[in-house]
Amino acid sequence: MLTEHEIEIRVRYPECDPGGFLHHSRVFVYFEMGRTELHRASGDNYRRWEDGGLYAVVVQAECRYLKPARYDDLLRLRTIVHRVTSVKIEHEYLLYRDQELLCRGRVVLALVDREGRIQPIPEEVHRGHS
Amino acid sequence: MLTEHEIEIRVRYPECDPGGFLHHSRVFVYFEMGRTELHRASGDNYRRWEDGGLYAVVVQAECRYLKPARYDDLLRLRTIVHRVTSVKIEHEYLLYRDQELLCRGRVVLALVDREGRIQPIPEEVHRGHS
């Protein structure tokens, strides 16, 4: 499994607020896209996990906002697998416009089954990250 | 079952776009809240329908926008059961700020089971509307 991946995101009009800037809540949607695509680029697929009864739940999320993004900006999101334990995966996220770092985030995930019981992090996630 | 109901909605900051106005896509979320609350005011509950395996799907939606709404406006949404057939429910929606009509919408619903098969509209919906 890959431990880093990068995607491009075009800021959509209704993702921005009357202040004219990308709303701070939206970066967490971008971060989720980042880990979905890291997953896909590694040859796996989150939708298949869900179809198989394995759900990712966010247990902690945070972000520091350094510069605002505007409507129609073309951004670059770097997703990094930062830490993997027996029951948690932690990614770090760096959102850029050109070379300028706009924000830096961190999201901690756990995996649960359909009944909400904590599941161990799959072997292949560990393998990529050691 | 009631055939008309009214709710108040406060426009949220990230529901508005860089133009400063409520984004046109959001009124369909408001309309859905309107029918949820009409449902609840009638003594029923849409979540219970879903828990029982009955899902509402939107087959057609439209809206005419007469005046814009702004962030923090307190709006009034009137939801009206407009037409009920054996397989469809059609609501009309009127969104006001004070006495001013901001937009007028119409959404047509069908009901499906977990496999996506069309289900007949429940008796109690017809009873209210004849």
Next chain:
Amino acid sequence: MLTEHEIEIRVRYPECDPGGFLHHSRVFVYFEMGRTELHRASGDNYRRWEDGGLYAVVVQAECRYLKPARYDDLLRLRTIVHRVTSVKIEHEYLLYRDQELLCRGRVVLALVDREGRIQPIPEEVHRGHS
């Protein structure tokens, strides 16, 4: 100016609802992306219009939903300039998954200045569409 354009859209997780499907309100956000990219592919840019004090406002929007889209589906949106009058632009939208038509929409726009006064549709929009 182009009169047709096509883009790909990957359905995001929080764009889908507890029923598991793309929420019906979201297609209007997709349609807006479609016209933004048609605009860009024509060598113009909507953000530049706004910076110059020209705002597009939606006066009417509608959609017919034929089949549902699911999380992670890769969709194809075809945007077509359907009609241009002295004060309105009307686009048609066709959303596909592979060859399957999922929904068909129509949105009518007017242009206003910063004070909300209706502005004539620019010459170059007419030129492409005659």
Next chain:
Amino acid sequence: MLTEHEIEIRVRYPECDPGGFLHHSRVFVYFEMGRTELHRASGDNYRRWEDGGLYAVVVQAECRYLKPARYDDLLRLRTIVHRVTSVKIEHEYLLYRDQELLCRGRVVLALVDREGRIQPIPEEVHRGHS
């Protein structure tokens, strides 16, 4: 100015994801509603700040998720002014369903003028919090 305030929030259908739960990004929209209403309950109004050229920007946001919220849940959000410095306001947020704490957040704001220059926190915000 008040230093604590509580509001009720009904979870909307499209705020929940295919997992059936309130999407983690949405709590930051709720938190913003919490501080808007604390503001209003204190006799002031954030929209008036913006009309006067004073904008709140989020510089840091975080949340710990303890239990999930579901569609149609009626939640209770407690907003607390946690710390005020010369250039920052920090709120804490506690989101409950009945007596059960679902999540706990923290958002740090700065104020800027139309050109994005940092502005001092107004006197009345300090007065309430000493």
